Amino acid sequence: MSPPKIELSGVKKAFGEKIVLDGIDYALPEGESLVVIGGSGSGKSVLLKCILGIIRPDAGSIRIDGEETVGAGSEAREKVRGKIGMLFQGSALFDSLPVWQNVAFRLIQGQGMERRQAKEIALGKLAQVGLAPPVAELYPAELSGGMQKRVALARAIASDPEIIFFDEPTTGLDPIMADVINDLIVASVKKLGATTISITHDMASARKIATRIAMIYGGKFIWAGEAKDIDRSGNAHVDQFIHGRAEGPIQMAVRRP
Template identity: 70%
Template sequence: MIANGKAGSVPKIEIRGLTKAFGRKQVLRGIDLDVSPRESLVVIGGSGTGKSVLIKCVLGLIEPDSGSIKVDGEETVGLHGEERERVMRKFGMLFQGAALFDSLPVWENVAFGLMSADGVGRHEAKEAALRNLAAVGLGPEVGELYPAELSGGMQKRVALARAIARKPEIIFFDEPTTGLDPIMADVINDLIIKCVGSLGATALSITHDMASVRRIAHRVAMIHEGRIIWQGPVGEIDSTGNAYVEQFIHGRAEGPIKMPVRPL
């Protein structure tokens, strides 16, 4: 389990009244959410409920329509240019599909941010990349391969090595175990715990995988129709008394969550 943050500390991420619509579709409807320093918060919810939009707003990839997103107490909504870059320096990201550059060898993928954003020379960057690959259980020979030569699990490991390469203070995980078999998924969960813990980082994840939730989360928040409908310690997720949470975590077709299905 990732080391938890201290109670009463200033939130690492503080979200208030966050809204976002795309045309007539209201995706976020007033999100309030805190993530404490060194805490691992996992956001769960069905497809299309706003999980990915929430993370993209925090990352600054999408501008919210209204609301506040503070990082270390600093308002980040509306930041651009150098001010946005300064905040982004605190972030690391593991994308759902790994999002590796096919044309670059693995070590350059891992070192991409070090070279492009931090100006680190190729020799030093390669050494750092190999250290980060070792941290996720991959040898130096993997650094010379290309992403197409890797299995899905290895690609996830490389993506994790890239996410931690710049020693971020906050790491975002977008469906980190999607597409992996249960054993490899557990390996990735273990590596997330290890890597985030060794950095003393804060983690904000979104996932459908309840096994992953139970392994990596301190707290869980469930989003439904653009609102947080429950949040609490992961140990309380089986006794919430919330019909939406119970239906989701047990994967039941019957319940208050209605999935849109087109007739055949």
């Protein structure tokens, strides 16, 4: 049997006194879409950044295709990053470059592809997310939030990555645009056959794109399972979260009047 695409064991990270990740264990097989749900500030983004190697975990191991990435040399890490595409929360488009150069960025800068060829691929990816060629010449600041998200999605899938991360893909969008983005994500992932990890607190989005769901709380995965079982988790924390109740075992740090 092939090793899981992404395997986390005992991943820990603290910033000073604050423990953000307190031993995360998970094995994600190839082709699955994991959605990590959890409250704001629960360490979801930190987890993704650890896997990407932007943040170095304090302890634990992260294997991608069976290869250890924690403490790996920059060359090995670069090789792993080459397999990963990411959609950032705020889109994180380069505002000094026009849209098509954003989408083709990795092809041109990372892989040294010829500009004309890279532009063709970029236009194809833009079409895939429903953006017409004239948009390619605009700058990110000239686009609406929903269009920026689509460009960011096109950029994430531009190099046909094996693994894609989505960081709050629907935050800040209206419900209809959010659903459009969800559909695009599902379609693109299916087309690439990619393994994905998404983090979100939008349950509609989670239900749509997940095959598996895990909930992070107190730096640990307190529940993990198939997406269809989320309503039958039998876990009070999960129930409180997916129904969005203020009352329950999760106490937000707000002072009550």
